[in-house]
Amino acid sequence: MILDKEKMRLYNGNEVITFSRTNEGFGELSNMSSKFPLFVNDIIIPSSEALYQAMRYSLFPKAQNEIIKQASPMTAKMISKKYLPYSRQDWDLIKLKVMRWVMEIKLSQHWNKLAPILERTSNRPIVELSYKDQFWGAVNKGNGQLIGINALGRLWMDLREKHILNNHKLKCVEPLSIAGFRLYDFDIETICCEDDFLENTKEDQICATV
Amino acid sequence: MKVKAEGIADILADYENNNMTTEHVLEWVHQFDIADQEFILDELLHIFQRTYLSKTRCRQLLTSYIKYWAKEFKYDNIPSLISETIFLDLQPPHKSQKELLDLLDEILIESYGCNLAQSGQKAKRYIYLDDVLSTGGTIYRNLNDWLHSTSDIATTKTNYYFLKDNHLKLHIYLLCGHTWGTNNVEYRLIKSIGENIKKIVDTKAYYWIENNIKDYNPKLNNMVPLDRHDPYVHEYWNSLVAIDKANHAFRPTHSPTEEKLFSSPASRNRLETLFLVKGIEILSRVGELKVKQIRPLGYTVKSHKTFGLGTLFFTYRNIPNNCPLVFWWGSNNWKPLFVLKNRGV
Numbered sequence: 224m225i226l227d228k229e230k231m232r233l234y235n236g237n238e239v240i241t242f243s244r245t246n247e248g249f250g251e252l253s254n255m256s257s258k259f260p261l262f263v264n265d266i267i268i269p270s271s272e273a274l275y276q277a278m279r280y281s282l283f284p285k286a287q288n289e290i291i292k293q294a295s296p297m298t299a300k301m302i303s304k305k306y307l308p309y310s311r312q313d314w315d316l317i318k319l320k321v322m323r324w325v326m327e328i329k330l331s332q333h334w335n336k337l338a339p340i341l342e343r344t345s346n347r348p349i350v351e352l353s354y355k356d357q358f359w360g361a362v363n364k365g366n367g368q369l370i371g372i373n374a375l376g377r378l379w380m381d382l383r384e385k386h387i388l389n390n391h392k393l394k395c396v397e398p399l400s401i402a403g404f405r406l407y408d409f410d411i412e413t414i415c416c417e418d419d420f421l422e423n424t425k426e427d428q429i430c431a432t433v
Numbered sequence: 434m435k436v437k438a439e440g441i442a443d444i445l446a447d448y449e450n451n452n453m454t455t456e457h458v459l460e461w462v463h464q465f466d467i468a469d470q471e472f473i474l475d476e477l478l479h480i481f482q483r484t485y486l487s488k489t490r491c492r493q494l495l496t497s498y499i500k501y502w503a504k505e506f507k508y509d510n511i512p513s514l515i516s517e518t519i520f521l522d523l524q525p526p527h528k529s530q531k532e533l534l535d536l537l538d539e540i541l542i543e544s545y546g547c548n549l550a551q552s553g554q555k556a557k558r559y560i561y562l563d564d565v566l567s568t569g570g571t572i573y574r575n576l577n578d579w580l581h582s583t584s585d586i587a588t589t590k591t592n593y594y595f596l597k598d599n600h601l602k603l604h605i606y607l608l609c610g611h612t613w614g615t616n617n618v619e620y621r622l623i624k625s626i627g628e629n630i631k632k633i634v635d636t637k638a639y640y641w642i643e644n645n646i647k648d649y650n651p652k653l654n655n656m657v658p659l660d661r662h663d664p665y666v667h668e669y670w671n672s673l674v675a676i677d678k679a680n681h682a683f684r685p686t687h688s689p690t691e692e693k694l695f696s697s698p699a700s701r702n703r704l705e706t707l708f709l710v711k712g713i714e715i716l717s718r719v720g721e722l723k724v725k726q727i728r729p730l731g732y733t734v735k736s737h738k739t740f741g742l743g744t745l746f747f748t749y750r751n752i753p754n755n756c757p758l759v760f761w762w763g764s765n766n767w768k769p770l771f772v773l774k775n776r777g778v
C-alpha cells in the first residue's frame with residue numbers, strides 16, 4: 224500500500240496512549256478484542272473486526288456469512304483475505320468511513336464500558352502501536368518516536384472529542400449513505416445504544432435497532 | 434375433503450385440549466371460503482406431518498436427549514448423569530417447563546431406574562428444558578433473574594459467578610427454537626451479564642425456525658407474508674400502535690431461496706395470505722385488544738409492527754400462541770382447531 228506522506232504523523236512515545244494487544248492496556252480499543260460483540264439487523268456480530276471485514280463484501284452475502292460465523296476476530300480477518308478479489312471496487316475510497324461507522328456502533332453499544340476507558344486517555348494522543356501497519360497504526364522508529372498515519376487512533380480521538388469530552392452520549396448510529404451498503408442483502412438499520420437491552424426486563428420488548 | 438380431514442385428525446389425535454375428530458376438522462375448515470377449504474386441508478396435512486409433535490414423539494425426543502447427554506457429558510450410566518445434573522425449574526406449575534420435567538421424570542423412572550428427585554446431588558452442569566423459545570421474553574427473564582440471584586450452593590455468590598468460578602455450563606435444550614428470538618436472548622444476556630456468558634450458556638433445539646428475514650439465507654419455515662399491496666392488509670398494518678421492525682413485516686419475494694416446509698412456494702404464498710386475511714378479519718370483530726402482542730399470525734413482541742411470528746410448530750400439550758390466530762382463537766364467532774390451554778387473553 225502506498226502511504227500518503229502528508230497524512231503521516233509523528234508522536235513522542237512517552238506522551239501518547241498506545242494500544243496493541245487486546246489483553247494489555249487499552250486493548251479494548253483494538254478491533255481484535257472479542258469482548259465487544261455487536262448487534263446489527265438483529266444478528267450478533269462477534270467483533271468490530273468481523274463487521275468491518277464483512278462490509279468489504281457488502282454485495283456478497285456468502286463471504287459475509289463466513290466472516291461473521293467466526294468467533295475469533297483474527298480468524299474473521301483471515302477468512303476475509305480469502306475473498307479479497309470479491310471486495311467492493313470502491314473499498315479503498317470508503318474504508319475509512321466504514322471503519323468510523325463500525326467504531327461508532329462499538330462505542331454506542333458498549334458505552335458503559337468504553338466511555339470510561341476513553342475518559343482515562345484524557346487529552347493524550349491515542350495510537351495503535353503496530354509492527355508494520357503504518358496506515359491504521361504507527362510503528363516505533365526506535366528512538367522513542369512513533370510514526371504512521373494512525374487512522375484507527377485518530378478515529379478514536381475524534382470520537383472522544385465529539386462524544387466523551389463534549390459529554391454527548393452516542394445514542395444511535397445511522398447507516399452510511401453508500402450504494403449497496405448491505406448485510407446479507409438487506410439495508411442496514413439505524414443502530415441504537417445498549418440502554419434498550421438493559422431496561423425492559425419486565426416486557427418481552429427489545430429495540431436495539433429501530 | 435373427508436379423507437383429508439380424517440388424515441389431519443389422525444395426526445393431531447393426541448392433542449390434549451380438545452377432541453380432534455374428523456368432524457371437528459371439517460367444522461373448522463368450513464369457516465374459510467369454500468374454494469379454499471380443500472387446499473387448506475391439503476397443505477396442513479403436509480405441514481402437520483412435519484411439525485406436529487405427538488406425546489409419543491416428544492417422549493422419543495426426551496429419551497434421545499438423555500442418551501445425548503450421557504454421551505456428551507461422558508457417563509456410562511444415566512443415574513450418575515442425573516445425580517450430577519441440576520435441572521432448572523423456574524416456571525410456574527402450569528407452564529411448559531414443569532410439564533416437560535414431569536415427562537422426563539416419567540421416562541427416567543420407567544426406563545432408567547432413577548428419577549428427578551435424585552438429580553443435582555452434585556452440580557456439574559445445569560439444564561434448562563423448555564418446549565418453544567419464540568420471542569425469547571420468558572427465557573430471558575427466567576435466566577437473567579436466576580443468573581443474578583444468589584446461588585443455593587455458594588450463598589456468597591450469584592448463580593452466574595458460581596457457574597463461572599467453577600467452570601460449569603448452563604445448557605438450554607428446546608423442542609423448538611426461533612433463531613431471531615434466540616439471538617435476542619443471547620445478546621440481551623451478553624449486555625446484562627457480560628460477554629463471558631457466551632462461554633457459559635449454549636442453546637440447542639430439536640427443531641429450529643429460522644425466522645429473521647435479515648439473517649443469512651434463512652429457511653423462513655414459518656409464515657411471513659409477501660406484500661401484495663392489499664389495502665385491507667395495509668389498513669390493519671397501519672393501524673398498529675407498534676413502530677419497531679416494520680421492515681420485518683413482509684418477506685422479500687426471493688426469500689426463502691429454497692422451500693423447506695410448505696409443499697411449494699405457490700402453496701406458501703396462498704396459505705400465508707389466507708391465514709393473514711382471516712386473522713385480520715377475526716381481530717376486526719374483537720374491537721380494541723387489551724393484549725398488544727396479539728397479531729393475525731400469532732403473538733409477537735409488543736413493539737414490533739409486524740403480523741405476528743407465524744409459528745408452525747405444534748405440540749400435543751398446547752398450541753403456541755405464536756401460531757396464526759386461525760388455529761387457536763376461540764371467540765368472536767370463530768371456532769379454533771386447537772383449543773388453547775393458557776390463553777391469558
